[in-house]
Amino acid sequence: MSIDCLRLSVTDKCNLRCVYCHPQPDCRPTEHEDILGFEEMLRIVRLFAECGIKKLRLTGGEPLIRCDIVRLVRKLGAIAGIKDLSITTNGVFLESLATELKDAGLQRINISVDSIERKTYERITGFDLLPKVIEGIHRAIDIGLKPVKINCVIIKDLNDSEEQITALSGMSTSLPVSIRFIEYYPTNNSTRPATDYVPNAAVRAVIERKYGSLTRTVMSIGNGPAEYFKVPGSAGTIGFISGRSSNFCLSCSRLRLTSDGKVMPCLYSARSHDLKRLISSQGEKAIRDFLSEIIAEKANYTKLNSLKEEFSMCKIGG
Numbered sequence: 091m092s093i094d095c096l097r098l099s100v101t102d103k104c105n106l107r108c109v110y111c112h113p114q115p116d117c118r119p120t121e122h123e124d125i126l127g128f129e130e131m132l133r134i135v136r137l138f139a140e141c142g143i144k145k146l147r148l149t150g151g152e153p154l155i156r157c158d159i160v161r162l163v164r165k166l167g168a169i170a171g172i173k174d175l176s177i178t179t180n181g182v183f184l185e186s187l188a189t190e191l192k193d194a195g196l197q198r199i200n201i202s203v204d205s206i207e208r209k210t211y212e213r214i215t216g217f218d219l220l221p222k223v224i225e226g227i228h229r230a231i232d233i234g235l236k237p238v239k240i241n242c243v244i245i246k247d248l249n250d251s252e253e254q255i256t257a258l259s260g261m262s263t264s265l266p267v268s269i270r271f272i273e274y275y276p277t278n279n280s281t282r283p284a285t286d287y288v289p290n291a292a293v294r295a296v297i298e299r300k301y302g303s304l305t306r307t308v309m310s311i312g313n314g315p316a317e318y319f320k321v322p323g324s325a326g327t328i329g330f331i332s333g334r335s336s337n338f339c340l341s342c343s344r345l346r347l348t349s350d351g352k353v354m355p356c357l358y359s360a361r362s363h364d365l366k367r368l369i370s371s372q373g374e375k376a377i378r379d380f381l382s383e384i385i386a387e388k389a390n391y392t393k394l395n396s397l398k399e400e401f402s403m404c405k406i407g408g
């Protein structure tokens with residue numbers, strides 16, 4: 091597996107307070123001076139690109155609230171070697187920003203929506219913003235961001251009813267989107283216990299009861315560790331990312347860079363390297379050599395490591 095994908099968390103601030111991700115109203119974001127600046131991000135991504143990274147995904151926190159995100163996308167997309175530029179967003183500001191982002195070089199988008207029932211959406215995120223997010227999804231489709239993927243985390247007794255799961259997966263029958271079910275991973279930031287995890291096998295069983303057997307399919311771009319299926323005759327696809335019930339390390343080509351400049355070879359590993367400090371003291375060759383070592387180290391990961399204690403999805407970016 092060639093390691094060619096970097097997820098860059100451009101901020102740890104978020105406008106939502108999802109119960110499993112960033113629930114505390116008083117959760118303190120990292121101090122401004124500890125967050126990577128534009129020039130630092132551009133330099134690190136350029137050096138990663140020189141070491142073989144081709145796919146870049148911006149995440150957060152909420153990436154669309156990072157000041158000057160359109161300019162950042164334009165500059166990152168212009169880096170030689172970056173062939174695929176995408177964003178993972180909660181979609182609240184997408185309707186207004188989608189066209190500018192696409193013009194700046196954004197190719198595709200993932201939008202997180204854990205329920206299309208308005209009250210449940212509010213219960214999960216803390217805000218009654220589902221209609222805005224749905225507008226954002228339609229805008230992304232209309233302007234040709236492709237593929238549009240919808241990320242859903244299913245949590246016991248919150249959005250795991252047959253009704254909720256079939257409504258979410260049913261979006262793929264009429265819209266050209268990929269509905270992806272991501273297994274919940276408990277973190278110390280979550281208000282939900284580990285036992286609230288719903289395995290994707292159970293989610294799939296609900297979908298197949300409603301729509302019949304799913305047929306396997308492959309996305310033309312960006313499969314990653316997800317497995318994709320279709321309801322026969324539908325416009326879109328259904329994906330499963332089963333990080334807890336299965337081991338997908340051998341199909342994981344991602345490195346993660348946190349908003350304060352720590353590179354993590356594996357989401358579930360305590361191991362990280364402080365690039366913000368390194369780039370302030372080292373020359374280009376030394377940094378490139380170090381990044382190549384991290385890429386080689388990642389290629390040897392074959393099983394999930396134990397969760398780090400102060401694991402926080404809103405800092406790492408999911």
Ligand code: SAM
Nearest residue numbers: 111150151152179180202241274275403407408
């Ligand atoms: N704010 C953006 C968004 O909402 O998509 C980007 C950041 S968010 C951390 C990225 C993804 O991580 C989302 O799809 C979210 O559902 C997922 N995520 C967050 N916490 C998670 C957890 N504990 N287990 C599984 N997925 C999680």
